[in-house]
Amino acid sequence: MVFISARRAFALLLSMFLCVLPLHLQAQDVQHSSLLVEQSLQVLVGSREDRNKVLAIFEQRGKTDVVPALIQVLRFQPNSTQLRSTLVSLTGQxxxxxxxxMLWQxxxxxxxxxDGFDVFKARVTQLIDPNFADFLYPGVRHSIRLEEIAWGGVHKDGIPSLDNPEMIPAKKADYMRDDDLVFGISINGDTRAYPLRIMNWHEMFNDVIGGVPVALAYCTLCGSGILYETDLGDGKEPMVFGSSGFLYRSNKLMFDRRTHSLWNQFTGRPVVGTLTGTDLELKTRPVTITSWEQWKVHHPKTTVLDIDTGYRRDYGSGVAYREYFASSELMFPALVDQSENAAKSYVFVLRLQSKEQAWPLSKFRDDHIIQDKVGEQKVILIGNEKTRTVRAYTGNDEVFSLAEKAGYLESDSGSWGITEDALVAEDGRKLKRLPGHVSYWFAWNNYSQSGAFAD
Structure with a gap:
C-alpha cells in the first residue's frame, strides 16, 4: 500500500545511509559518470555547506539540465531554501x-x-531499497522519462501480489457483505470474484482462470483494474507480475519477474528495462466491477477469493485507502484537464486497436444503455453507476433497450440475453464482449492526451 508518510520514511532511510554513501561514485557504478552526477548526489546527501556550494555552481552555470535532478532532491528536502531558490533561478518559475x-516538469x-541522469536516478532509488537496482540502473532502456518516475512509498513487492490464491465457494464467504464490490471474471465457464476490499491491499493477482493464465493489474491510485493474459505465446512460462513500488503520473508501474522490466499498467506495454522497444502488448480480457450481491445473483456457482490470503492485513470493508477514495485530491502529481470531468470522477474506458474512448459513469445512473462508436466499431454499453458496473459489447444496426426481465435486452429482432461472454439472441446470434475497464478520469485523460497509449 502507498503511504502518505513516504517523505518521512525516506528521511529515516537517508539518515541511515549518510555515513556510508561516498560522495564520489565508484568507477564500476558509473561507466558514463560525469561531474554533474557527483554534484547532484552531493546536493542530496552532502553537508549543508557542500550542498550550498554545488547549488551556487549550478546557478552560475545557468543550464537547466540539472533541474530534473534538483526536482528529485526537492521531494526529500522540501524545506531547503537554497535548493528552491536555485530551481527558481534556473527556470524562471x-x-x-x-x-x-513535477507537474511543471x-x-x-x-x-x-x-548525461548520466540514469546513474543519479539509480543511486537515489537504491538508497530507498537496494532491490530497486533490478529496475533502474545505468544505461537502462526506457520509453518514458526517467525523471517522471516517482517512488510510491514502498519497497519492491511492498504491495505483495496474490499468486494463485485460494478460492472458496460463495456460500462459505461469510466475511462478504452484499454491498462489497468485486472484480468479477468468467473465462471458459470458470467464474470468480475478487473483492476490492482485499485487492486494495495487493493490487495484483496472478492466476489461471478457465485454463487461461491472467493477471489483474489494479492501480488503486487511478481506480483502474485491468485483466491481462500473461502467456506471451513465446513457448516460455507465462509472465508473473508484481508491483515495483514506482509510479508514473500517479499510475503504478508493474514489473515482470522474468526480466524485471517495468510495464505501464494502463497500456500493458513494457516501458523501462530489457523489453522496452519491443512490440509486446498484453492482451486484455473483460473484467466487471459489481456488487457481491449482484454477482451472486447472476453467478450462483461463483467462487470468491478466500480472506485467508497468508498476509496480515485489515481486510474490512472500506478500510484500505479510505481517505484517498473519499478525497477529490490526487496523492501523487499528474496533469489532468478538469474542464469536462473532475479528476477522480469514474469513467468507463474502451480501447479498440489504436482508438480509445471514455464515458462518465454518471451516464449510467439507474441503469442505462449507451449505443456509440469507437472508431468505426459500433458498441453497446450496459452500466450501473451505483455499483460501478459497465459491460461493453460489439454493436450492430439494431436499437436496444433494457427488457423488463432482468439480464435481458430487447431489440427490433427480439430478446437478447446478457452474459459475461456475449449478448445472445434468441436465434443464436452473438455480439461479443469487449474488454473495457473503469478508471478515474485523470488517469485516462492524462494518458490519452499525452499519447502514452503509443508507448
Whole structure:
C-alpha cells in the first residue's frame, strides 16, 4: 500500500545511509559518470555547506539540465531554501512545492536531464531499497522519462501480489457483505470474484482462470483494474507480475519477474528495462466491477477469493485507502484537464486497436444503455453507476433497450440475453464482449492526451 508518510520514511532511510554513501561514485557504478552526477548526489546527501556550494555552481552555470535532478532532491528536502531558490533561478518559475514542480516538469518535455541522469536516478532509488537496482540502473532502456518516475512509498513487492490464491465457494464467504464490490471474471465457464476490499491491499493477482493464465493489474491510485493474459505465446512460462513500488503520473508501474522490466499498467506495454522497444502488448480480457450481491445473483456457482490470503492485513470493508477514495485530491502529481470531468470522477474506458474512448459513469445512473462508436466499431454499453458496473459489447444496426426481465435486452429482432461472454439472441446470434475497464478520469485523460497509449 502507498503511504502518505513516504517523505518521512525516506528521511529515516537517508539518515541511515549518510555515513556510508561516498560522495564520489565508484568507477564500476558509473561507466558514463560525469561531474554533474557527483554534484547532484552531493546536493542530496552532502553537508549543508557542500550542498550550498554545488547549488551556487549550478546557478552560475545557468543550464537547466540539472533541474530534473534538483526536482528529485526537492521531494526529500522540501524545506531547503537554497535548493528552491536555485530551481527558481534556473527556470524562471515561481517557488512551488515538489508536486507542482513535477507537474511543471511533465508539461515541459523540452527540459532534458544531463548525461548520466540514469546513474543519479539509480543511486537515489537504491538508497530507498537496494532491490530497486533490478529496475533502474545505468544505461537502462526506457520509453518514458526517467525523471517522471516517482517512488510510491514502498519497497519492491511492498504491495505483495496474490499468486494463485485460494478460492472458496460463495456460500462459505461469510466475511462478504452484499454491498462489497468485486472484480468479477468468467473465462471458459470458470467464474470468480475478487473483492476490492482485499485487492486494495495487493493490487495484483496472478492466476489461471478457465485454463487461461491472467493477471489483474489494479492501480488503486487511478481506480483502474485491468485483466491481462500473461502467456506471451513465446513457448516460455507465462509472465508473473508484481508491483515495483514506482509510479508514473500517479499510475503504478508493474514489473515482470522474468526480466524485471517495468510495464505501464494502463497500456500493458513494457516501458523501462530489457523489453522496452519491443512490440509486446498484453492482451486484455473483460473484467466487471459489481456488487457481491449482484454477482451472486447472476453467478450462483461463483467462487470468491478466500480472506485467508497468508498476509496480515485489515481486510474490512472500506478500510484500505479510505481517505484517498473519499478525497477529490490526487496523492501523487499528474496533469489532468478538469474542464469536462473532475479528476477522480469514474469513467468507463474502451480501447479498440489504436482508438480509445471514455464515458462518465454518471451516464449510467439507474441503469442505462449507451449505443456509440469507437472508431468505426459500433458498441453497446450496459452500466450501473451505483455499483460501478459497465459491460461493453460489439454493436450492430439494431436499437436496444433494457427488457423488463432482468439480464435481458430487447431489440427490433427480439430478446437478447446478457452474459459475461456475449449478448445472445434468441436465434443464436452473438455480439461479443469487449474488454473495457473503469478508471478515474485523470488517469485516462492524462494518458490519452499525452499519447502514452503509443508507448
Amino acid at each position: 515561481p517557488d512551488q512545492n515538489w508536486g507542482d514542480w 511533465e508539461d515541459h518535455p523540452e527540459i532534458k536531464p544531463f
